[in-house]
Amino acid sequence: MKSPLSHPLFLVSLGIYLVLFILKKTHHPIPFLSDYGADFLLMPVVMPFAQYVIRLSDPRRREFVFTWHHLLVGWILFSLLFEGLFPALTDRFTRDWWDVLAYVLGGLLFWWVNKKR
Numbered sequence: 001m002k003s004p005l006s007h008p009l010f011l012v013s014l015g016i017y018l019v020l021f022i023l024k025k026t027h028h029p030i031p032f033l034s035d036y037g038a039d040f041l042l043m044p045v046v047m048p049f050a051q052y053v054i055r056l057s058d059p060r061r062r063e064f065v066f067t068w069h070h071l072l073v074g075w076i077l078f079s080l081l082f083e084g085l086f087p088a089l090t091d092r093f094t095r096d097w098w099d100v101l102a103y104v105l106g107g108l109l110f111w112w113v114n115k116k117r
Helices: 008-025 033-057 068-089 097-115
Strands: none
Touching (some): 008 033, 033 068, 033 097, 068 097
16 A cells, blocks of 8 residues: 555645745745644644554554544544643644634545545
């Protein structure tokens, strides 16, 4: 099975994420897209990487593919960390419940694309 890190969704998502990151750091953010685009791309970037690590770490799981249950757990974990815990601990993070929706939509995109494979 091909590496999830070579999948076009991962590569395009990572590329767009990096562009958004650079634009934000150089003080040239794109309104709305800079705010929610990175959150939308979180699952399509992180989940293939996690899938790759799982496949590498256990020879019996070379064909491992995330189910929707795994994605649900990932969505809950990211939502609790980035919209709950981190904003409570530091001012560097802002609680924004629209980000939770962006995580869901990105997770659904990742699931839909991988389901078709």
